[in-house]
Amino acid sequence: MVLTMNKISKTYKGGTKKALDSFSTSLTAGVYGLLGPNGAGKSTLMNIITDNIKADSGSIDYDGSNIQKMGKDFRNILGYMPQHQGLYDDFSANRFLWYMAALKGLKKKLAKERIEYVLDLVNLRNDAHKKLGSFSGGMKQRILIAQALLNDPEILILDEPTAGLDPKERVHIRNFISEVALNKIVIFATHVVSDIEYVAKEVIFLKQGKLILQDTPSKVLSQMENKVWQAHIPVDKLNELQKQYMVSNIVGEKNNLVAVKIVGDNLQSELDASPALPTLEDIYLYLFNDFNKERRA
Numbered sequence: 231m232v233l234t235m236n237k238i239s240k241t242y243k244g245g246t247k248k249a250l251d252s253f254s255t256s257l258t259a260g261v262y263g264l265l266g267p268n269g270a271g272k273s274t275l276m277n278i279i280t281d282n283i284k285a286d287s288g289s290i291d292y293d294g295s296n297i298q299k300m301g302k303d304f305r306n307i308l309g310y311m312p313q314h315q316g317l318y319d320d321f322s323a324n325r326f327l328w329y330m331a332a333l334k335g336l337k338k339k340l341a342k343e344r345i346e347y348v349l350d351l352v353n354l355r356n357d358a359h360k361k362l363g364s365f366s367g368g369m370k371q372r373i374l375i376a377q378a379l380l381n382d383p384e385i386l387i388l389d390e391p392t393a394g395l396d397p398k399e400r401v402h403i404r405n406f407i408s409e410v411a412l413n414k415i416v417i418f419a420t421h422v423v424s425d426i427e428y429v430a431k432e433v434i435f436l437k438q439g440k441l442i443l444q445d446t447p448s449k450v451l452s453q454m455e456n457k458v459w460q461a462h463i464p465v466d467k468l469n470e471l472q473k474q475y476m477v478s479n480i481v482g483e484k485n486n487l488v489a490v491k492i493v494g495d496n497l498q499s500e501l502d503a504s505p506a507l508p509t510l511e512d513i514y515l516y517l518f519n520d521f522n523k524e525r526r527a
């Protein structure tokens with residue numbers, strides 16, 4: 231089970247910059263967290279893998295076969311949960327899944343089995359006859375993941391599956407994703423770094439269409455030593471500090487002091503700071519904030 235992307239590039243009609251710029255990687259079973267700010271190219275990449283849009287150049291192979299040539303055979307092993315999927319509010323969950331199963335071309339007997347299976351998997355069996363319009367945000371996300379799993383895909387693509395969820399639902403969904411990922415390639419695109427910190431086998435950072443870093447969370451964290459610092463400063467210096475540095479965390483302390491976590495290069499002497507343990511979120515800020523660019527310039 232290997233999905234290989236070879237130098238994929240895409241510029242939209244009328245666009246001046248590349249939405250994807252020679253993107254290459256190789257994915258095997260497990261969860262890949264796809265991280266990047268708005269406009270980094272995440273949706274473009276997912277739309278190219280799912281064949282919703284065509285790349286200008288480059289190719290994608292699955293187990294050595296070109297996915298364009300595989301055609302329907304590739305679509306049959308793909309599950310996709312798009313970011314903005316219109317839900318049919320008047321449909322019951324059950325009817326929605328039957329409808330999606332028909333679109334995927336599942337035969338009636340198999341569709342019945344799979345619908346029962348996915349309803350159990352996402353813990354919505356008892357709500358299957360309720361209208362989607364009455365579902366909570368978390369239930370809606372779960373039914374959308376369920377439809378992506380109807381064909382038991384080998385490749386599962388999830389575009390912001392935890393958007394708009396409360397912390398409990400969020401933990402529930404991500405645990406569920408790591409469970410189903412045991413024998414699937416899962417691409418999990420998100421802005422919420424903490425969602426993938428604990429479930430991703432590898433994290434892929436995408437910036438302006440380019441892959442800038444891909445590694446296991448622990449290796450990414452270890453590469454970022456000496457980029458995250460902590461200092462204790464008087465509270466009245468906080469505003470000034472935030473104008474000059476990327477402050478990732480602030481905690482009030484006694485005696486008008488605040489403990490701050492700051493992300494950036496060589497801050498030890500400048501700020502009388504000591505090294506702090508980085509989180510993936512700190513690394514995201516380091517890679518995507520403009521403070522470092524300005525400071526390096």
Ligand SMILES: Nc1ncnc2c1ncn2[C@@H]1O[C@H](COP(=O)(O)OP(=O)(O)OP(=O)(O)O)[C@@H](O)[C@H]1O
Nearest residue numbers: 242243245249266267268269270271272273274275
């Ligand atoms: N249909 C389109 N036509 C023209 N430009 C587009 C189109 N879709 C995306 N773009 C541009 O391509 C670039 C990549 O966009 P893309 O939607 O892939 O990013 P993203 O990482 O998914 O962003 P977000 O997190 O906001 O969903 C952006 O500069 C965007 O403006």
